[in-house]
Amino acid sequence: MFKVNNTESGVKAFLGGFKAEDIAAKVQECRDGQCSCACDPQMMAKIENIEVEAEENGASITITGDVKAEELEPMMKGCLL
Numbered sequence: 728m729f730k731v732n733n734t735e736s737g738v739k740a741f742l743g744g745f746k747a748e749d750i751a752a753k754v755q756e757c758r759d760g761q762c763s764c765a766c767d768p769q770m771m772a773k774i775e776n777i778e779v780e781a782e783e784n785g786a787s788i789t790i791t792g793d794v795k796a797e798e799l800e801p802m803m804k805g806c807l808l
Contacts, residue, residue: 728785729808731796737774738796740788740803747781750788753807754779764806770798 728743742750754777756762774792790799 729804731800731803733796734789737789737791737794738799740790740796740799741782741785742788742807743785745786745807747779747786750786750807751779754788757806762806765802766806767802770794770802 728741731738731740753762757764757766757771758777760766760768760771773794774790776789776791778789778791780787780789788803
């Protein structure tokens, strides 16, 4: 399950069946510009903070910044799934 929603301060996503540490490692690669996926540097520049938390059945990602779920969902699917 992959679900992305807009919040007041950015975007919140839930990735069912994934480990938080695996997702956090991929997120860090994108932050460092070392990702093997199609990360958009302009989109990454709009992001102020990314938090990854373990959930009962997967991991959640809270992204703070000037971003919308519609913009991030395709990038997240390509990079994280």
